[in-house]
Amino acid sequence: MSFTLDRALAAEPKLLSNGRKSFNHFRKLAGNPKLDEFFVDAEALERLLPGLPLAGDSALDKLTMLADNSYRTYAVSLIKWNASGGLKRKCEMSIPPRLKRGDHNAHALIEIWVEEPPVVQDMYGNSVVEPLHLALTYTDEKLEFDERVSSELGNMLERLGYEFENRWN
Template identity: 70%
Template structure:
């Protein structure tokens, strides 16, 4: 499915019994802006593509009460990623994670390659993060159901936007 945020926003929303719009229905219409994600060398990413916005758990940390992982997550549009020549993959993403060993992710960053240039906002201390609705759309069910803290914070963030998960952690 291609990413079609404008069409999803223009479509008739599915309204739940509590008056909130269904995020699950909206996501089916909009799709996921993220095409791929993988770990790369953090210093090489900063050298090749400086100033990328935070995405994933790193962005969610700036917008909520969760703590980030031991690595930062960034988003980049596919056209910018391709124009840069890209970087070698160092690790693939797995749920549950392959290792919780201390130091396993040292020197790595998680890069999310998006079909669009990620829309950004500036939050505390000048950090650039992807916009909230796009951030929520970029999470897969696999990640959301694996990590209860992410599910809860995404749910809280979406409620502020008038959406609610039909299937979320209590």
């Protein structure tokens, strides 16, 4: 499915009995803005593309009570990534990651997006991906694997007026 946030926002929302909009219904209409993700050298990424917004668990860490991983996650558009020449992939991302937690310290997880990621500032001035776009990047596989992410994503979506029906309780 292609990414069509504007069309999904314009569509009639599916309201649930609690008065909130169904995030699962919205997600089916909007699609996922993320095309790919993989690890790269963190220092090289900062030199090549400084100031990228935080995405994934790193952004969710800044917007909720989630504790981030030992590596940072960033978002970049496919056009900007291709124009930069990119970086060598350090290892493929898998759920769960094949490396031990400490092995990621010199890595950054880069998410390649269909479009330029929309950015907001958290209360400390960090650039993070806009929350609704961020929520769309999480796959069922990731959410089923990680209860803490599922729970905090659900809390964030509630503040946006959505009900996350697949959330861990």
